[in-house]
Amino acid sequence: METAANLFPLSYSQARLWFLHLLAPTSPFYNLQIDMPLQCAIDEAVWCRVISELVRRHEILRTVFHAVDGEPVQQVLGALTVPVASVDLRDTPPGAREEAARRTALEDAQRPFDLTRGPLLRPTLIRLADDAWLFVLTMHHIVTDGWSMDIITGEIAALYDAFVQGEASPLPELPIQYADFAAWQRQSQTLEVLGAQLGYWREQLDGYQDLQLPTDFARPSAPSYRGAFQCATTALPVVDGLRRIAQREGATLFMALLAAFQVLMMRYCGQDDIVVGTPIANRNRPEVEPLIGFFVNTLVMRARLAGRPSFREHLRQVRETALGAYANQDLPFEKLVENLQPQRDPSRNPLFQVMFVLQNGAAQRGGPAQAPSYQPGPAACSGVSYGNAKFDLTLYLGEDNKGISAIVEYSTDLFADDTITRLIGHWQTLLQSIASSPDVPITRLPLLSPRERALLLTDWNSTATVYPRDATLGQLFRQQALAAPDAVALNGEDGTLTYGELARRTARLARWLRQQGVQRGDVVGICLPRGIDMVATLVAIVEAGAAYLPLDPACPPARLDAMIGQASPRLIVSRSGAAGAVGRHGPALLDAIDLPADDSAPDSGADADTLAYVLFTSGSTGQPKGVCVSHRNVVRLVRNSNYCTIAQGDVMLQFAPLQFDASTFEIWGALLNGARLEIAPPGLPSLEELGACIERAGVTILWLTASLFHQMVEAQLGSLWRVRQLLAGGDVLSPALCRRVLDELPGCVLINGYGPTETTTFAACHRMERGAALEPRVPIGRAIANTELYVLDQEMQLAPAGVVGELYIGGDGVARGYLGDPELTAQRFIPNPFAPPNSGQRLYRTGDQVRYRADGALEFIGRRDHQVKLRGFRIELGDIEAVMRRHPLVRDACVIASGDSGGADRRLLGYAVLERAHDIHALRRFLQQELPEYMVPATLIPLDAFPLTPSGKIDRKALPPDQGGEWLAHAPFAEPQSEIERLIAAVWREVLAHERVGLDDNFFDLGGHSLLLQQIHSRLAGLLGHSLSMVDLFRFPTVAALARHVEQSGEHGGEHGGADMPDSIDLLDQRIAQQRSARAERRHRRST
Template identity: 40%
Template sequence: MSTGGVRTTERAEALREELIRARLAGGGARAQRRVSPRPVDRGGPLPLSYGQQQMWFLSRLEPDSWEYVVPVALRLRGPLDVDALRRAFTGLVERHEILRTRYALAGVEPVQVIDLPRPFELPVEDLTALPTVDRERRAAELAASAPGEAFDLEAEWPVRASLLRLGADDHILVVIFHHVACDAWSVRVFAEELSALYGAGPAPAPLPIQFADYAAWEREHLTGGVLQRHLDYWRGQLDGVPPLELPTDRPRPATRGWVGDAVPFAFPAALTERLRSLGAAHDTTLFMTLLAAYQVLLGRYTGRTDVPVGTVVSGRTLPEVQRLIGYGINSLVMRGRAEGDPSFAELLGRVRETVLAAFDHQEVPFARLVDELQPQRDMSRTPLFQAAFTMHEERTGAFALPGLTVETLSAPTRVARFDVTLQVEEAADGSLRGTLEYVTALFDRSTVERMTRHLVRLLESVTAAPDAPLSHHVVLDADELALVAPPQELLDPPARCVHEVFEERAAACPDAVAVVYGGERLTYAELNERANRLAHHLRDLGVGPESLVGVSLERGIDLVPTLLGVLKSGAAYLPLDPAYPADRLAFMLADTAAPVVVTVAAHVEKLRTIHSGRLVVLDEDAAALAARPATNPAPVSTPDNLIYVIYTSGSTGRPKGVCLTHANVLRLLTTAEEHYAFSARDVWPLFHSYAFDVSVWELWGSLLYGGRLVVVPQAVTRSPEDFLDLLVSHRVTVLNQTPSAFRGLVALAAEGDRRIDALVLRAVVFAGEKLEVPELAPWVARRDLERTALLNMYGITETTVHTTYYRLVDADLAPGAANPVGYPLRDLTVYLLDADGNVAPIGVAGEIHVGGPGVARGYLNRPELTAERFVPDPFGPPGPASTAAATWPGAPPMGAWSSSGASTTR
């Protein structure tokens, strides 16, 4: 067991005094003379200090909480004089009134009731009758359970102790203080004075005042202009400070939990020396240097440059209270600002001023500050700050009992007051030991362990190059980079175009049904011939490789042969969905300057007003098309030529035409085949508009493998009941859906629709939107994940439909489970970069970057955006467009697509 429940910065306090003593000596507002505390009349009510009152109130709300106790456990080896130790305790409680103070209500206000001294009870539990192994176990149990025994502050003193005898010269001393009467500073005073009273040194000097006198002084001093000056400072510093949203492993509970754990870690000796040297060079303390680095790390984890971190101070700025035991600590909020990508050296200057100013205004009790600022009430988090930092000297070294070897006993942290708390202890030899405490309801231990490694790595980096911008400092090591973005598998580039692969399939199964729409059907041979006639016609109109041919057709039997015919002509198709507004269609036609549009008579009038080029009207030109050859045209395009241009929605500005190639599409199907085992037995619905790139997956996932494509009528896409009928009647095996579209089928499953049981679906592929996995539970209850695989495939137009693959398992539907995006297809890399181009740590939100042969050629007629978004691979050779560290081994120098609007977590 340790004093881990105590939060303080007595070391920082001492260092702060060294730094600002000269400033205060210079006069001014900060050096105003204050009336020193004096003993007060014990005949009247004795008020609590502000800190005591808050602790008293909280402990009444949760009397059994470990948060409100300060445990100390020591292993004492040697000839212990139990009577002398008992006398030392008696002398200690006689010397410090706070240790023999009870708390009662005087009306509605708590007051201190100081008892007369009496001999201190130090019970001894003799465990020597137990076998040796059982003694250790029993002693550990007793020591660990002691903090859980609640104090009755109205009836008993706020300190208790017991002695466990394991042998004649082997004891464990367990001391439990209530926090209302003790803090970490007090533990050191307790250690020194207990040692002195036991006989290790001269008797302690008389105390000029008691803690009750200090409490009365504080109440009288912190009023009027003094209080207003401090409050004005904190209003300016903290008004409107937003919560720190650290990425968590589990959703934040509605009510904050206090159960915690802690991860210890070490600071290498060489690093510690560099930290000291860096502080000396910039006139900062070790506390300030570590605080600055901690705020940088939290900024990396949250994507923020404004990071509030809380710390605690001992409150003992007056010489009269230096030797007092009592609850004197107060919380301060240090708002770290790293706007403008400063160097770490520059940030140190900012942090130094923030810390000094905060200490100058530390007298406002934190509870009073919260009341004054009134942050939005949120039971799930602590007010004003959610991350804390403390630094202290080794506390137990002050225990020096003559003839005894004293060893501090530690136990796992049981309480975490904040989401995360960095605690650094400075040993007597100058070495540093760290602990990162965390709330177990939010974080896994592995996550916190990773954070400690990142902090050490960041410290190594900033001490090596303090003048480099913060964005240049990397927190991940080479192993983590390899884990985050493993090298993609380099496949042989496609040697054919999409339509050439289709031609081979049509020759192999000419009589198989290829396309169905309502009562109409086309075999592979019929589809190929119709496409060939249109291709020959288009070639005669002058289109060819890199040409764009607009296609403006409703869903129907003509749609697929038209798209295929455009490809066979050598051109690429431009989807012009007739459902689009006229101004959007006009923009796309003007932007592409498409020379030809294929349509039907129903859309001619609309197109004539926005397109000055040639129209091929399928129903009006039927005779001319029928006269064209039915044979495959001679190939003129290559896999690197355009296959289609699909325009973005324009939700972030002007719509952009994304240019994809035949090679992009074919490698998608090649890499996905291992997951799907595409087959001629499969039936796919063409559910989506051909202007939405998921249609590319539906078209060629079926037709290049001999499957059947069912074109879904527009009205059926809007009716879950009718669509379910279609899925059953056509025996669809592979269904592609946006999560919002699939909700209609989930609702039917929840209603018990028996047609769900008649489905032969082997896979449902989700794309286009974020998948809310818990919403699928009613579906899975009717069709388990073995009967119908549910597959989440994240992707965007710029990376050829799909980028990642994930097959859901039952555990994904559990409450609070993560929402996995999945793993990159094997020829792609996916990595998340922060705003500075550094790889985001695992679990941290970042901007998605995709690298590999799935990345589109670029944006049509938008070279400035192509250069911005289609950047060099961040893990490849560094260049002007890539600021990420090129430390990932083996990455091929391919392009990467950066999504400015997409962020997720791994």
């Protein structure tokens, strides 16, 4: 078959590769390479003749590619000389020749091809010795595939054997060529013909989820395709076990291995809906079997893994899915993407992000395609990498008589090498688990090696230290008072007390409490402003054997009533003018009581397990819940710990409200270690007043909430120059501001402190150092002393390092539970499954999503309830916030999801505290460059400051509602105004055949796809005279965004730009009107 100038359409597979080539025309990531070791004498002239004959008989090897009117075509050249490069390594030392040959092959593999000029193959003969050669053939994937490589090696061998003996070619002439197949595919595979298959795939992929692999690095807005690979081998006994399981279920080894890979992805992603791509040979007609060319199609294998199936049950589902996919394999993957129109994202491959390939000899016509022996090939495991990755992750498997070899190719944009090393280890362990226990639920199959399990369970939780775990707070305070009675214990606006004076005062008050009937285990309310009376009273309460209950007089009366009703305090201590709404509960007023003269501490009968205080926190039902904390919980926090050193001579600031557990660290950290507690003035001081207080008092140890930390670093960093240890936490810290502290306060140790109230202030801490990696997230660190941290999956199994799971906390800091709520206590405080039976040890379930880094430090990912699903994508709001905080003008950021879950009005709202409010537009442009389109908030709202909860965290419920003041994803139709906007909209209307296109319309939402994008690119590049790239069109998918990009680059005004632009728009409008009339006429003819 011939056409004018031998131009032919591209096959669907070729069209996709052409599109990818346009995105990265200088990238070699679709170069394929094979090598043929030749242990014989080679006649180079004969070898060159063989290559020439190969090029003559296969037209695809002398084909080049162009765009004509924006449409890609392939052109078969009448003749094409393909030179065979020759490299002689005989002068290289024998021990270095193999490495030199690999280096030569690698350099050739990394050289890109020019698809418009050709040739698209580069043969090289490398001479290692007189009778030892290596033939290396590098080709572009657009003209070959794995099956083709087998044809090439076979035909080269047959032709050389004949030519070297002076014989003619033994190969029969080919009845058809690849271009004939491409033309036939375009003519025959219309949607009418493939409608049933399209229906199958629509149903099969309805509501699918993108795979959310946990990555080490933030996903770039557009991939670089830089990659690497690692290798491993699964022993034959394991493979035989898998084969037997497959045979019993009527499945193939391919199906069993695919099922295992899907299980691995499920365990890594925490999803029960897994989509994986796999290639299929697509040569189900005998006349195409001997052809060289790119025939491979890609099938999308979806697995639904909900309901805890066993592996055997899952394999049955995979078998049915695979057979259905094979029966509907004729639909080109490119047409599937075009018709399903998944949410387009230039950072991800459409429909799937991981690929699974099995090589097991010659591929069957209707079965999976063999893994390319050329990519990366056996030599890859020697450590040579071509440096490319087409997908996030590809698993190549090859079967031989030793077992199964695995090559994992991965994007280095996303993954660190040690992450993939662990993943391969988990793959090996999983296969062994499946082979031995196919009837175990897949969620229970072990992934961890014994060494890794020991690391997670023991090594990273070896935090036990010697500390006075059986002592009470009162006993330890008395020890400090006896050791240094004249040292200053408290200092504030209302005076100064030494340790001796404070001890005598608290003893008298404790005796008075006992006289009022307060017993061990009772609860005593305390409603006092920040000051010496407040601290002395709470010390007296614990010395009396009771637990203090902080009550805030500014709290809404109904909430106060609820707290007092739940706790049933024996009495409430306050003072005149301070009781507020607590006054109606009849508090005892300190300024109206007579204390006993005896200043010796009473015998309280308390021990380390006695209740020390009750703190009420917000509950999900809206009702406060009281957390019960023991003496041991507090002592473990502040004595002999490993995250912060506190000693006599230190000065700590008491600033946190008593009803929040940061005050526990401040007060007891000072008093149990002989430090001075500087009490900040009552009320909420300004940043300037707080900075002056810190500097005046010479504070050396300071705790700040994340939001206050950010504000102080921005406005009052100079006042912190004496601080020796600065702890911040309670929310996500800004890496940029942390780095600023480390740079400008070299004498200060900065510590990120993490811990829920239920585990007594801190459970993990991360001490930061100058130059340390703090992005994309500042780690929350390792377990503090006498604390255990477990990252568990939904089955309460240990999550591997790097895999996101829920954090469970054990150790001496775990509180007793919730006051008067045994049901909630049983839900959140569970028996420790890793402790000896009947040990009584418990874990607190935090609800926080975290993961271990390779160094054992934890990264906080977000709350389980801060994860949203939007337009089919699962989004962690913390990821977006982390990127927003990276902008140099953003002080702090917060993202929420607005609208009904799953509803059409569901969208993301981003809030930012900025240097200047008008920087909101710069922030949007930054986010469009850094994030996939679906993760960019629909609306960005600048704030002067965030509303805060009383504990200093961002109050998400108090954020202002969206008033539509910034860009909206679903804004009303906006008419293009500028000439560039009108021109872009006119081109879109023409190519998309739309009546109108608005400023904020998204190209892909209007039905655009990759092939139409090429036409858009071709037209706009000519009309604007602008060096637009295909990536630009992906990154700026609305008229407004693309026009801004063109205008800001300042390069427009080409042959049809500038003064001629209105004429171009008018001409386009005329053509659109003509197209509309033609379509109307065709509809009329069909109707008649």
